[in-house]
Amino acid sequence: SQTIHQWPATLVQPVGSPLSLECTVEGTSNPNLYWYRQAAGRGLQLLFYSVGIGQISSEVPQNLSASRPQDRQFILSSKKLLLSDSGFYLCAWSGTGNYGYTFGSGTRLTVV
């Protein structure tokens, strides 16, 4: 069966520090991968999605970047965090066909 792993669960980082969040998927090949941010009252905001290794599409201009170095690995990064980067970050994957996304357990990031 397919599983998605996302870590860490909680992170507190100072303003200006770098960020690296990692997501891996098991049990499937060539998944579509997504990074979302969820802020209170604002719903789910799609940040990046990837349909293959090295293929990244950005949905919103921001302080973040994403990379997909391996088929089932998706990384969200920042060189210098801003206070506004605080939020709940979710990784998700989907396969062929419209059967919805499977989400990871999320990372709660607080920038102080």
Next chain:
Amino acid sequence: QKEVEQDPGPLSVPEGAIVSLNCTYSNSAFQYFMWYRQYSRKGPELLMYTYSSGNKEDGRFTAQVDKSSKYISLFIRDSQPSDSATYLCAMTRSGGSNYKLTFGKGTLLTVNP
């Protein structure tokens, strides 16, 4: 006009009540409709999946899609305290760029024992 509108609530009901959650949408190209349940501090989990119009039932949950009205609903019968969560609707077009779901903002539901 936003593509998907969902009343954020909060919605508070007594245990055993029938709950109705709804979303409206503007894009007539949407063909696939989903409901996600998200517990506090957890990732959303897929609850119901429906293609095109009609009803789908799974235990205490029923999803309805009315494409003519661009309106979807999730009904929860005999609601339980464990149903307390945020419910998000989501939808996407058929074919083409089917990678991206459009989500509602979610409705916070509390079922009181």
